[in-house]
Amino acid sequence: MARPPKELTPEKSVEDLLGSKIRKLRLARGWEITELAAKVFVSPGRISSIETANDPPGRDLTLKLEQVLDAKGALLELQTLIRAEAFKNYAQRFLRDQASARSIHEFSPGVPGLLQTAEYARALMAVSFTDNPEGLEDSVVRRTERQVVFDGGNPPWLWIVLAESALYQVHDRPEVMVKQIDHLLAMSERPYIHVQVLPLDQPAVPGSISLLTLRDGTRTAYAEGFHTGTYYQEPDDVDRLQRGYDHVQAGALDLDASAQVMRNARRKHQR
Incomplete structure (x- = not known):
């Protein structure tokens, strides 16, 4: 029996919010993680890490996700916020x-x-x-x-x-x-x-x-x-x-x- 996906708390962090949005957009299209991974040329594990807020995507991958999920700029905006927050704790x-x-x-x-x-x-x-x-x-x-x-x-x-x-x-x-x-x-x-x-x-x-x-x-x-x-x-x-x-x-x-x-x-x- 498949393990249920990790519960995200979008209000906890920008990373959680980004992962939640990507998961919702993927599920709305009826895609499995493997299908989305194939469309943006990464491993299923990479998509899983993004959706569970363990390893947010960089700008290039975010742009690919934007395109295939038709996110209309919402994902890139969140990724920019993550980069800004990371800059505050840059080291x-x-x-x-x-x-x-x-x-x-x-x-x-x-x-x-x-x-x-x-x-x-x-x-x-x-x-x-x-x-x-x-x-x-x-x-x-x-x-x-x-x-x-x-x-x-x-x-x-x-x-x-x-x-x-x-x-x-x-x-x-x-x-x-x-x-x-x-x-x-x-x-x-x-x-x-x-x-x-x-x-x-x-x-x-x-x-x-x-x-x-x-x-x-x-x-x-x-x-x-x-x-x-x-x-x-x-x-x-x-x-x-x-x-x-x-x-x-x-x-x-x-x-x-x-x-x-x-x-x-x-x-x-x-x-």
């Missing part, structure tokens, strides 16, 4: 996926969170928590706790392109930078962690780019600027950010030369 889903990713490729103008020492993270975030020291400490703990992914039996493959300026800009005290660079060098000795330095005379891109390959092979991308960020899952968006990453990596030093630049920067902070 949450990225950080969740990063924690279980198979590989991570990143360009960063500063030392990325997965390779930060607690002292460096504290100095970096202190400006945002001038009147909330407890909040600062909580944020530092959460950031450093993410690094536990490297201590398990199946760590992600991490490849970082780091802007050279990050090695010379002092956060808090020179001693903080010495310890941070030591940590970068030590982590780079692990066979699954690689750090390339992008020299000052090479072109970069604004903000940071993170490319994830998830355990099931799905590719996603995250781009971040000053207090803003967007998590991309549509293939065209991921490809666009991949090209940006490839551009900066092409100008980066090799691993040995990068390690030497890090050691040079360390000596400068010791003077």
Whole structure:
């Protein structure tokens, strides 16, 4: 006997409302999930995830659903609201996926969170928590706790392109930078962690780019600027950010030369 479909509560979230509308439109046409899936070229499981509000569709898939269900713009409007809500909490889903990713490729103008020492993270975030020291400490703990992914039996493959300026800009005290660079060098000795330095005379891109390959092979991308960020899952968006990453990596030093630049920067902070 087939399991009854999950009961949705459209008033609970925009995701539930979107899933409910898609289910109603499908049922109004007398289609099974497999029929709708075939019409928009996805798996039945994907449609099930959408209808149960577990994994809302991206813009491209929403447009296909709009067309085959003749939704007259209602689905796209809801999907736009979901994207807007996701933007408010822009890092949450990225950080969740990063924690279980198979590989991570990143360009960063500063030392990325997965390779930060607690002292460096504290100095970096202190400006945002001038009147909330407890909040600062909580944020530092959460950031450093993410690094536990490297201590398990199946760590992600991490490849970082780091802007050279990050090695010379002092956060808090020179001693903080010495310890941070030591940590970068030590982590780079692990066979699954690689750090390339992008020299000052090479072109970069604004903000940071993170490319994830998830355990099931799905590719996603995250781009971040000053207090803003967007998590991309549509293939065209991921490809666009991949090209940006490839551009900066092409100008980066090799691993040995990068390690030497890090050691040079360390000596400068010791003077």
